[in-house]
Each structure stands twice: as C-alpha cells, then as structure tokens.
Amino acid sequence: MSVEPIRTLLRRTLRLDPPAGMDMQLRDHAMRVVRGEIEPRHRPVPLRTVALSAAVLALVAAGSVKLVQERAFHSAGGPPGSATPPPPGASFTPQPVPSPSALPSASPLAQDCAGDNAATEQCAPLGLFALSPAGVGLAVDTIATEQGTTTASVLRSTSGGRAWSVVWRGAGVTDLQWIDSSHTVIVSSTAVLESSDAGATWHVLFPRGLVRLRFASPSVGLAVSVDHNLLRTSDGGHSFAPVATPLQAEAVDVLPDGHAWIAGPTGIAASTDFGRTWSSQRVFASPYAVADWRVHLHFVDDQHGAVLYRSATTAMNQDGVGFYATSDGGRTWTAEFTDGFVPNPTGEHGAGGAPGFDVVPEFAVPSAGTVFMATIDPVKNPTRLFGCPSADSGAHWNCLTAMTGIDALPQDVAVVSRGGKDWMVSFGGGGSSPRTMHVLVSADGGATWSTPYSGTVPR
Amino acid sequence: MSETAPQLSHDQATLVERARAGDGDAFVELVHPLQLTAYRWAAAIVGDAHEAQDAVQEATIRAWRNIHKLRDPDTVGAWYRSIVLNECRRSRSGSWRRMLPFGLDRAGAGTAHAQSHDAFEIGVVVRQVLDRLSVDHRMVLVLHHYFDVSLADIAEQLGVPLGTVKSRLSRAGEQFTRAYAAATKETP
Numbered sequence: 326m327s328v329e330p331i332r333t334l335l336r337r338t339l340r341l342d343p344p345a346g347m348d349m350q351l352r353d354h355a356m357r358v359v360r361g362e363i364e365p366r367h368r369p370v371p372l373r374t375v376a377l378s379a380a381v382l383a384l385v386a387a388g389s390v391k392l393v394q395e396r397a398f399h400s401a402g403g404p405p406g407s408a409t410p411p412p413p414g415a416s417f418t419p420q421p422v423p424s425p426s427a428l429p430s431a432s433p434l435a436q437d438c439a440g441d442n443a444a445t446e447q448c449a450p451l452g453l454f455a456l457s458p459a460g461v462g463l464a465v466d467t468i469a470t471e472q473g474t475t476t477a478s479v480l481r482s483t484s485g486g487r488a489w490s491v492v493w494r495g496a497g498v499t500d501l502q503w504i505d506s507s508h509t510v511i512v513s514s515t516a517v518l519e520s521s522d523a524g525a526t527w528h529v530l531f532p533r534g535l536v537r538l539r540f541a542s543p544s545v546g547l548a549v550s551v552d553h554n555l556l557r558t559s560d561g562g563h564s565f566a567p568v569a570t571p572l573q574a575e576a577v578d579v580l581p582d583g584h585a586w587i588a589g590p591t592g593i594a595a596s597t598d599f600g601r602t603w604s605s606q607r608v609f610a611s612p613y614a615v616a617d618w619r620v621h622l623h624f625v626d627d628q629h630g631a632v633l634y635r636s637a638t639t640a641m642n643q644d645g646v647g648f649y650a651t652s653d654g655g656r657t658w659t660a661e662f663t664d665g666f667v668p669n670p671t672g673e674h675g676a677g678g679a680p681g682f683d684v685v686p687e688f689a690v691p692s693a694g695t696v697f698m699a700t701i702d703p704v705k706n707p708t709r710l711f712g713c714p715s716a717d718s719g720a721h722w723n724c725l726t727a728m729t730g731i732d733a734l735p736q737d738v739a740v741v742s743r744g745g746k747d748w749m750v751s752f753g754g755g756g757s758s759p760r761t762m763h764v765l766v767s768a769d770g771g772a773t774w775s776t777p778y779s780g781t782v783p784r
Numbered sequence: 785m786s787e788t789a790p791q792l793s794h795d796q797a798t799l800v801e802r803a804r805a806g807d808g809d810a811f812v813e814l815v816h817p818l819q820l821t822a823y824r825w826a827a828a829i830v831g832d833a834h835e836a837q838d839a840v841q842e843a844t845i846r847a848w849r850n851i852h853k854l855r856d857p858d859t860v861g862a863w864y865r866s867i868v869l870n871e872c873r874r875s876r877s878g879s880w881r882r883m884l885p886f887g888l889d890r891a892g893a894g895t896a897h898a899q900s901h902d903a904f905e906i907g908v909v910v911r912q913v914l915d916r917l918s919v920d921h922r923m924v925l926v927l928h929h930y931f932d933v934s935l936a937d938i939a940e941q942l943g944v945p946l947g948t949v950k951s952r953l954s955r956a957g958e959q960f961t962r963a964y965a966a967a968t969k970e971t972p
Contacts, residue, residue, distance in 0.1 A: 331925070331929055331957060331960055331961065332929040332930070334906065334910050334964070335910065335925075335926065335929050335930045336929075336930060337906070338906060338907040338910045338911070339828060339910075339926070339930055341823075341824040341827045341828050342824075343820055343823050343824070343827075343833075344833060347820070347823060347837065348819070348820055350837070351816070351819040351820075351823065351837070351840060351841065351844070352812065352816045352819070354841050354844060355811070355812045355815055355816060355819070355844050355848075356808070356812050358844055358845050358848050359808025359809070359811050359812060359848055360808060363841075363845060364845070732945055732946070732947065733945075734943065734944070734945060753945065754945065754947055755945055755947050755948055755951075758947040
C-alpha cells in the first residue's frame, strides 16, 4: 500500500467534528481559567512517592523496617542482590526516612519508558561529556529507541577530542563523573558502572539503576535514586543508604571538603558534612514539575555555584528555564532568570526575535563568579549552537554562535570548562539519518571555536 | 506554521501583548479561535471525545500560565497546538478503544477501497489498526496524512529532529499498512 491509500482511508473514516456545544464549552473553560477558578489536573509531585513515604514512616516508627544495603556482586563475591547488614557504627539521621522505593529496585533489562514514564528523566535522550584530570574525554549519547526505551553509547577520546571510540553500550546513561585520572563512573538506568583504567574497560559497581551520582572522594558519594530520593555511599559505591533531606532531590553536587548541595522541584538544600545532614537554603513559591524538568547543579568551590532547571521536553516555548546562582555558598541564591528566557541583550536572538533563548541544555562553572552556558533555540534557530559566557554569575550573558548546521536538540548538548578552555559536545540527527557528533573547544571564552571532531557518532 | 498561518492583524499582536501582561479577556479572545482545530487534532490522536476535550482544556491552563513566554505573536497558533500535543502524550487513554467521535462515511462505501467491505467495516478496521500504533506514531501519521501538517512543522511542534519525524512516519506507515492488510484478509 502506498502513501495515498493511508491518507484516503483516514480521511474517509476519521470523523473529528466536535460534539455540539464544544466550542462554547471550551470558551467557558478558558474564561474560568483566566479568572483563576481552575487549576491544572497534573500535579508536579508524584503522589505515589508521598503516600509510600508516609506509610513507611509509620512502619519505621513501629520498628518493623530495616534498611537493606545492596552489595555489588563483583566485589562481594556473592550473587547480585545479596544483602549485607549496615556496617557497624553507620549513623544515619533517623527520620524522616525515605520510602523503600528510594532504594533502587531490581534492575530491569531496560527502563520501561511507555505511558506515564515517557517524559521522565530516565527516558529522555541526553548528551553527556566529562574530561579527566589527564585530559581523557568521555562522552555519552543516549537516544530513545522505537521500542520506548533508551540506549546509550559511551565514547572515549585520548586525543583531545579528535578521535573517539565506543567503550560501552547499554541502557540510557544519566550521569558521568571522573573521580581521578584513572577512576570514572557512569550511571545508567539499570546499573552503575566503574572503570579503573581511565574509561577503557567497564564493570558493574552497583547492580541497580540510579539517576545521579557524585563522589566527594573515592569512597564517599551522594546519589539521586530513580524515585527522587537522596542516597549516600561511604564505600565507593558498593552500597547505598537513604539520607533524610528537607526536599526532594533531582540533582546533587558534593565537593572534596564535604560541602554538598541538592536541588529539586521545591528548592535547594545544603550540607557541610558530606551529605549526612541537610538544611534548606531556598524554597520556591511554585515548584517545578518533576516529570518535565532536568536539574543541573554545579559548584566550583564552597562559595560559587549555580542551579539550572530546564524542561526535559523541548516542544516549542512550552517550558523554559530557571537559573539560580550563589557566591556565598548558597546563603543567598540569586534568581538570574526564571521566566523561561535567557536574557541576551547584546548577542544574537532566540525565540520570536526577542533577545533571549527559551531552552538551555547545560552549563559549567569555569571559575568563581563565571558561568559558561550552551544553548540551542529549537524554534527559531534549530541548527545553531550558541555558547554563552557570563562574567558575573549569570547576571549578564553574551551568547554567540559557536557552530551552524547542527541537527541537535538542546538536551543533547553537554558543556565542560577546564583549564581556561570551554568544551561543548553535541549529538544530533537520528531517525533515518545517522547520529552526528560535534566536539567544540574554545580557549577565548567562546569568541572563537575549533572543532576537534565533527562527523557521525562512531559505531 | 504553513497550514494555518493566519494573517496576523495588528489587533492580534495587541492581544498577545495584552495577554502577556495578564489580561485574561485578551487571552480568551486569542485562544478561543484556535480551540476547535486543537480539539480535532486531539480527537484524532487520543481517539476519544472526552479525552480530547480534556487535552485541550489542560493545554489552555498551561498556555495561560506560560503566556508570558510567548514572545512571537506569529507563532501563537503553533504554540498552542504544540501544548495540546504535549497534553495528548500525557493523556491516560492514548488508545482508540473508547473512540466516540468517529462516524463512518456510508456514502463512501463501494469505492475501490471498499469492494469487499462496506464503509462501516472499513472504519472499524482502521480504528483497530490505529489503536495498535504508539501515540508518537499515531500522532505523526494523523497530523501528516489527515491534517496535512508538514514534517518540518511536526518536528518543530513536537521538539524532535526532522529525521525522527521521518522515521516515525515511515514506521507508522509500515505498521499501519501491515496491520490493515492482515485485518482485511481476515475479514473477507
């Protein structure tokens, strides 16, 4: 059957005329909306998690719940999932304890991304990039499959980004970190993987999926579970235990000195003891919707950091970004923009010809007080990648075109600033055409760019 | 948005400005003319009159809350429909099982495509076949083939690369064709 019969069939059989009165019903509804009489049906916080947490609190109070820690099979010598008791002397803030669902559940072969899960972070395509202290690059291209799952290719370069080879393939990857010049960790929706040879080979560190994982040292790290709870490891990621936090965690960062921050839909919280105890720093008047947002959180030292909220979906103009910066360790957070647009009065234009961009993929904090952001405007400039340096913690930006002719979505771009150089890695294409990858580096704050790699994603 | 690019009147640009400034009457005046088209899109995708109405209404709430982000009056129609599409993806039904708005064009019976079926049977088969497609595939198929939306516009409204839209359309067409052929074979 060619195209025409499908078209003919649909047009002969689909009758989409609205029922009588629909026009006025919709108008009346709209009028009630603007009068503030109707609230959205979709709530930002998953009720399931809240209900379970409450139920578990009651059980904890009754002393009937024991925290179970999972040990990875490669190091424990036991089968996957064999439980070991918490180490003696382990101290956790006793309440409120996150629900058992905070502990990663048994790992499926692939994340189920159908239906309600489709817009969640684990199910969204994503590009990641990180540089080791020795300059080895790891980049991850996570794409959505036609089967409704995600699949990732981890690529490695030891040539300053000029040549890349695939070192791992598997379920979608949501975080990536170098712990030192030889140890590195990737977080997938089914397992945490570790490499001790600078990313050349990988093995399972923890056999369950997580969303984020940041190490302060080779032993101590903080993770965000698939159920948005904070977990803590003190044995290098072999086991995790829930940590009580004042707000839901979507992103986490922890410094070697023990300063840590989490950011979630309702606000930002901080810790000074490697994530054992937390206090709120900023609470938002209206929360960001969980399912639709990816949160980025980076600190360069214990004073200077920033948080970025951006929509996980990029359909035109629907959701924008919110960006908050601090230069006093988070005692005060300045909302540099929250209306969904990056102000860009001096540079090129984004959506609608207005000075600004409505979608920002990622940012880096090159040094105290500076920010480097990458952006694509999927509406007006879908083929341009912009680099946006700010010398004043995000109060002013100067976005300039770094590359044209790309076919990337905002979430497929990753940014790293290191040693006076800003890096952007973008993935794009797909569908019936091959995936493309562009690696850009600037040594002059984004004024000029070189492209060590620009081509198809190595297979 | 080529398929419905209205000539933007000075009044409409003013309406956008007023709505962005919080004028609810201006918002209603701006959005209401877009709602029936949005309803038809939603009905084709979610396959249920009530779900379609829900999707349009939820989108209207979302549009009102985000109207300040609409910087370009030229794109108001596409912007609104894009929000509706997102609501369709969230729709719980996502299936055609409770499809109400389908009538069947009995006048079309007896054409080349209906030699062994009357129009009612064809309609039932088409409905079942669409039911088997994922919402993403169904969306691309009906937007392109039924509403004549260009692939580039679909890509922009869904926020996915053009290549993905092409790939989805191709797969959706294959799946539809295969399932339709199988179904019509079974019901001679």
